[in-house]
Amino acid sequence: MKFQKKLAKAKQGIPTTSMPDIVFMLLLFFMVTTTLREHDVKVVFSLPEAKAIEKIENKRVVSYIWVGKDGRIQIDDNIVKVEQVQKIMYAKRLDLPSIIVSLRIDKNSKMGLVTDIQQELRKAYCLRINYSTMKKAS
Amino acid sequence: MPQLRKKKPREAEIPTASQADLAFLLLLFFLVSTTIDVDTGIGLTLPEYVPPEEQVKVEVPKDRMASLLINEAGDILLDNQVVTLTQILERIKPRIIEKIELPANKKLIVSVKTDAKTSYNLYIQALDQVKEAYFEVREEYALQKFGKRVIDLNTEQLNEIKDKIPIIISIAEPEVVK
Numbered sequence: 001m002k003f004q005k006k007l008a009k010a011k012q013g014i015p016t017t018s019m020p021d022i023v024f025m026l027l028l029f030f031m032v033t034t035t036l037r038e039h040d041v042k043v044v045f046s047l048p049e050a051k052a053i054e055k056i057e058n059k060r061v062v063s064y065i066w067v068g069k070d071g072r073i074q075i076d077d078n079i080v081k082v083e084q085v086q087k088i089m090y091a092k093r094l095d096l097p098s099i100i101v102s103l104r105i106d107k108n109s110k111m112g113l114v115t116d117i118q119q120e121l122r123k124a125y126c127l128r129i130n131y132s133t134m135k136k137a138s
Numbered sequence: 139m140p141q142l143r144k145k146k147p148r149e150a151e152i153p154t155a156s157q158a159d160l161a162f163l164l165l166l167f168f169l170v171s172t173t174i175d176v177d178t179g180i181g182l183t184l185p186e187y188v189p190p191e192e193q194v195k196v197e198v199p200k201d202r203m204a205s206l207l208i209n210e211a212g213d214i215l216l217d218n219q220v221v222t223l224t225q226i227l228e229r230i231k232p233r234i235i236e237k238i239e240l241p242a243n244k245k246l247i248v249s250v251k252t253d254a255k256t257s258y259n260l261y262i263q264a265l266d267q268v269k270e271a272y273f274e275v276r277e278e279y280a281l282q283k284f285g286k287r288v289i290d291l292n293t294e295q296l297n298e299i300k301d302k303i304p305i306i307i308s309i310a311e312p313e314v315v316k
Contacts (some may be wrong), residue, residue: 056179056181
């Protein structure tokens with residue numbers, strides 16, 4: 001009997017009081033690391049499909065330009081004109097020298113508009129571009 | 139009165155036993171709701187902008203150039219021959235292969251020129267074909283030389299491949315409408 005009593009004295013069980021803290025830390029880690037910069041996309045577009053596509057390795061240097069079905073251009077959260085693209089993108093490039101511009105252009109757009117945007121990008125020295133496409137099911 | 143006497147002092151504490159569960163729930167919510175959409179696409183590097191008056195014409199030997207023209211009707215012209223979309227790959231591939239061993243200044247240049255009314259979709263499809271031709275050549279070269287697929291190569295080998303088979307796609311300077 002004496003022996004049994006001694007055993008009972010030792011506290012068993014893992015302390016769970018700090019578990020919420022640990023979980024919150026995890027939560028914070030996830031919240032910080034996920035680059036959740038959801039833009040409010042105002043234009044309607046459907047991307048073209050392609051096979052030979054690459055992934056963009058570094059998402060943090062990507063800047064988007066949307067072009068909708070109706071030919072409207074959106075950068076960040078604003079609808080802009082073609083002439084404004086150069087100024088906006090140049091300012092962005094100053095912040096991020098290794099900027100990659102991802103062009104999310106509606107597949108029924110005309111090349112005239114695309115070329116105009118490209119010319120503006122060239123003037124703004126944003127030379128690395130990426131035509132955003134969907135993966136073609138083969 | 140006997141009722142009052144029975145009342146014990148209440149413990150003023152929030153139960154924290156379920157806090158972990160709540161936090162887990164939040165964590166799960168964030169994990170599920172964040173859409174990590176992988177951005178995929180066709181990468182390209184634009185040439186620097188040169189004002190029209192400063193542009194210099196450089197003659198490129200004909201066999202180095204593969205000029206791709208796409209008009210508004212969707213016709214594709216590769217080196218002055220009408221081709222279909224899928225033929226682009228077949229035609230360009232051998233031309234890339236024959237230039238693998240040539241020095242860097244003799245590699246193939248694919249020039250893509252479009253009309254203002256060409257559909258963007260078609261342009262992407264054509265560009266896709268060109269890119270695929272390059273990727274296939276790279277893949278074959280990697281298998282032949284290193285016995286591995288391109289994705290399994292180390293940086294050194296990858297650089298060699300990029301050196302031997304550089305993807306040079308030139309977007310033609312838009313013509314100024316007078």
